Amino acid sequence: MDKIFVIGLGPGSPDNLTLAAVERINGEGPHFLRTEKHPAVDYFKTRGIAYQAFDSYYDTSESFEEVYSSITERLIEEAKTHGIVNYYVPGNPMVAERTVKLLADRTDDIELKFVSGMSFIEPMLEATGIDPVDGLQVLDGAELKSTDVSIRSNIIITQVYNPRIMSDIKLILSEIYGDEHEVCLVHRAGLPDQNVERLMLSEIDRSPYIDALTSLLVPALVGDRKSRYSFEDIVDIMAKLRAENGCPWDREQDHLSIRQAVLEEAYELVEALEDEDPEHIVEELGDLLLQVVFHTQIGYEDGEFYPFDVTTGLASKLISRHPHVFSEKNVDNSSEVVYNWNKIKYENRNISTLSEKLKNIPRLPALMRSYKVQEKAAEIGFDWDSISGPSDKVSEELLEVMESYTVFGPSHSHTEEEIGDLLFAVVNLSRFLKVDPEVALNKTIGKFTKRMEKMEYMAENMGIQMEEMSLNELDALWDKAKSEE
Numbered sequence: 001m002d003k004i005f006v007i008g009l010g011p012g013s014p015d016n017l018t019l020a021a022v023e024r025i026n027g028e029g030p031h032f033l034r035t036e037k038h039p040a041v042d043y044f045k046t047r048g049i050a051y052q053a054f055d056s057y058y059d060t061s062e063s064f065e066e067v068y069s070s071i072t073e074r075l076i077e078e079a080k081t082h083g084i085v086n087y088y089v090p091g092n093p094m095v096a097e098r099t100v101k102l103l104a105d106r107t108d109d110i111e112l113k114f115v116s117g118m119s120f121i122e123p124m125l126e127a128t129g130i131d132p133v134d135g136l137q138v139l140d141g142a143e144l145k146s147t148d149v150s151i152r153s154n155i156i157i158t159q160v161y162n163p164r165i166m167s168d169i170k171l172i173l174s175e176i177y178g179d180e181h182e183v184c185l186v187h188r189a190g191l192p193d194q195n196v197e198r199l200m201l202s203e204i205d206r207s208p209y210i211d212a213l214t215s216l217l218v219p220a221l222v223g224d225r226k227s228r229y230s231f232e233d234i235v236d237i238m239a240k241l242r243a244e245n246g247c248p249w250d251r252e253q254d255h256l257s258i259r260q261a262v263l264e265e266a267y268e269l270v271e272a273l274e275d276e277d278p279e280h281i282v283e284e285l286g287d288l289l290l291q292v293v294f295h296t297q298i299g300y301e302d303g304e305f306y307p308f309d310v311t312t313g314l315a316s317k318l319i320s321r322h323p324h325v326f327s328e329k330n331v332d333n334s335s336e337v338v339y340n341w342n343k344i345k346y347e348n349r350n351i352s353t354l355s356e357k358l359k360n361i362p363r364l365p366a367l368m369r370s371y372k373v374q375e376k377a378a379e380i381g382f383d384w385d386s387i388s389g390p391s392d393k394v395s396e397e398l399l400e401v402m403e404s405y406t407v408f409g410p411s412h413s414h415t416e417e418e419i420g421d422l423l424f425a426v427v428n429l430s431r432f433l434k435v436d437p438e439v440a441l442n443k444t445i446g447k448f449t450k451r452m453e454k455m456e457y458m459a460e461n462m463g464i465q466m467e468e469m470s471l472n473e474l475d476a477l478w479d480k481a482k483s484e485e
Contacts, residue, residue: 031044155218365438400421
């Protein structure tokens with residue numbers, strides 16, 4: 001089988017080349033370099049050893065992924081031609097080398113052999129005084145995403161070889177750490193002219209020393225008092241609150257004692273969303289997240305499940321119920337997405353009949369639950385053909401309420417039943433009009449509350465207590481408050 005030797009050039013100076021690397025350089029070729037912008041390449045030049053570098057690929061390709069794919073294909077072609085080729089990369093072949101990963105995926109086509117070298121990580125740690133035992137991430141700056149970043153670890157970011165890439169990285173990191181977080185730019189780590197810049201995140205793309213031998217060190221955020229906290233920090237805080245020397249109240253709680261808080265926090269979040277208040281939304285999202293973490297910690301302590309069971313279950317559900325994203329299935333619109341979601345959900349729960357689907361609807365507030373029940377019934381065709389159907393049904397049910405009141409009076413079970421039928425009919429009308437009855441009713445409650453507040457204010461200005469006013473006077477105040485909206 002054709003063979004590619006992948007050789008590490010070390011972090012910089014030719015003095016850091018391993019004996020095995022030197023042997024390959026002086027052995028049979030051909031020799032290919034991912035980049036010749038590396039001090040160890042002087043070893044080739046001073047000895048007149050021919051090589052080809054792939055630096056031009058960076059100028060002619062539209063993305064880094066295209067660069068790495070093109071290099072991979074070229075190396076495989078050369079291996080088929082020559083039988084054996086040598087491919088040289090900076091540092092250690094197994095550290096932050098995308099082309100190596102791509103070559104490893106092609107072992108059906110080629111055989112890979114590795115010649116190790118010192119990575120850039122060791123000189124970086126020496127230059128910055130960071131101990132990897134305290135936590136260390138190594139990330140590719142050319143492909144950096146905010147979700148890659150763990151603020152509880154020290155982070156070394158490589159592939160930051162020009163101001164444009166550094167500017168992109170600055171924007172990502174500033175959203176996480178803030179502009180004033182102090183970082184280190186290390187240029188030519190391990191070389192005699194090594195340069196370490198300590199500066200704020202907002203300044204990293206202004207450095208005049210940025211080149212192919214530059215890396216970025218982002219120190220971890222540590223301690224109980226810091227500018228940013230991660231999800232893992234919240235989990236640790238909750239565990240501390242529930243620990244033996246933690247908070248007495250938090251320790252006393254169980255799943256049932258705090259179950260009502262889940263509903264309360266969810267409704268407070270809905271209110272913040274309707275108010276379109278970003279600061280309030282952030283606060284309420286945090287409060288709702290607290291309930292998730294609280295119940296997760298209780299479940300873990302009681303031996304019911306692990307925290308990773310929660311995140312794994314959610315991730316697995318999102319992936320399996322979105323086959324149009326994570327597999328080859330295609331969808332035409334969002335309605336088909338919802339249909340597939342429910343279909344997969346019922347298959348996973350072994351639910352097939354309509355009655356099973358209705359029973360599977362959780363005990364939500366009555367308006368929400370009735371809306372969902374009617375949706376399920378509509379899926380099998382049990383629905384009105386036009387708006388006149390649900391509209392007439394509301395009128396019919398209202399008459400039956402009044403008849404029951406006339407015959408049985410208030411507070412009777414039959415009257416209660418007819419009121420339920422009326423509300424159910426109103427929900428059906430709302431569904432036909434594509435209006436969420438829960439949202440609509442909450443808006444009306446808010447509107448009613450504001451009008452009552454306005455009426456109270458007007459009554460106080462008149463020097464009158466609302467309790468002392470007649471119904472006609474209250475109606476007049478109501479109309480006035482309404483007219484001023």
